[in-house]
Each structure stands twice: as structure tokens, then as C-alpha cells.
Amino acid sequence: MSTFKINIVAGPLWSNDEAQKLGGRIAAAHLGKFTGQWSTIVEGEMSVIEVEYDTQPTGSTEYTMDVLAGPLWSIEDAKEVCPAICASYGGTWNGQWTTVVEGKMSVCGCVFKF
Structure with missing residues (x-):
């Protein structure tokens, strides 16, 4: 199965430690997996995290x-x-x-x- 990655807005993230702590939860809320990559897109206001998805959603739930x-x-x-x-x-x-x-x-x- 192939995958793809997108950036999802995450509010302001102030450090790599914070991004690593919150990224997995944010990605899970969007049914994806946090890749560990993130960036600030508006200084002091908004960051994005990179989330990976399977091309076909799977699961029994x-x-x-x-x-x-x-x-x-x-x-x-x-x-x-x-x-x-x-x-x-x-x-x-x-x-x-x-x-x-x-x-x-x-x-x-x-x-x-x-």
C-alpha cells in the first residue's frame, strides 16, 4: 500500500520538544501518523506538522x-x-x-x- 504526506495546521508550536510531544496526538486526531517533521509558517502564531497517510483507509472500526x-x-x-x-x-x-x-x-x- 502506498502512502502520502501532507502538512496540517497545529497552532503555534514553540519548540521541537513541544512539536514531538503534541504531533502524534494531532496526527492521530486526523487519522494519520506524525513523521516528526514540523515548521513554523507564521512566527509566533501558526505551525504545521507533517502527517503521513495510507492511500486507502483501513481498519475494522x-x-x-x-x-x-x-x-x-x-x-x-x-x-x-x-x-x-x-x-x-x-x-x-x-x-x-x-x-x-x-x-x-x-x-x-x-x-x-x-
């Missing part, structure tokens, strides 16, 4: 969660947008969506395997 998707206007709009939104988090769309703030924000139902 499933968890469903709604993720923010911006405004969705119809089921047709959700069918276009939600699969990509869920994939961006490492999940798959379960066909569900709802508007949480009229005209401003909707969520997509995403299934995660781990």
Missing part, C-alpha cells in the same frame, strides 16, 4: 461525524461537494448533509475507518 462544508444549497449541491469534503478529511461521504446556519454553513456526514 468505523466512526461517523459531521464536518463543515460551507453553504450547501440542495441535495444536488451536496452530491457534488460532500464526497470531496469527506475525502479531504480521510473519510467517505455517507449521503447525509444538513444546513447548520442558514445561507452560511452546512455539514456533510463522513465515515472514517481506523
Whole structure:
């Protein structure tokens, strides 16, 4: 199975010790593995950590969660947008969506395997 790596925002990290301490937890929250690499992207304000993923999510445990998707206007709009939104988090769309703030924000139902 092949893998890929991406950077995920981690808030400000003040030292390598802090990054090594928190990186694994942040990566796990995104269903990935911390590579040990990190960098500051805005001095004193924001850092990123490098997270590695398998190309195909595996595991026997499933968890469903709604993720923010911006405004969705119809089921047709959700069918276009939600699969990509869920994939961006490492999940798959379960066909569900709802508007949480009229005209401003909707969520997509995403299934995660781990």
C-alpha cells in the first residue's frame, strides 16, 4: 500500500520538544501518523506538522461525524461537494448533509475507518 504526506495546521508550536510531544496526538486526531517533521509558517502564531497517510483507509472500526462544508444549497449541491469534503478529511461521504446556519454553513456526514 502506498502512502502520502501532507502538512496540517497545529497552532503555534514553540519548540521541537513541544512539536514531538503534541504531533502524534494531532496526527492521530486526523487519522494519520506524525513523521516528526514540523515548521513554523507564521512566527509566533501558526505551525504545521507533517502527517503521513495510507492511500486507502483501513481498519475494522468505523466512526461517523459531521464536518463543515460551507453553504450547501440542495441535495444536488451536496452530491457534488460532500464526497470531496469527506475525502479531504480521510473519510467517505455517507449521503447525509444538513444546513447548520442558514445561507452560511452546512455539514456533510463522513465515515472514517481506523
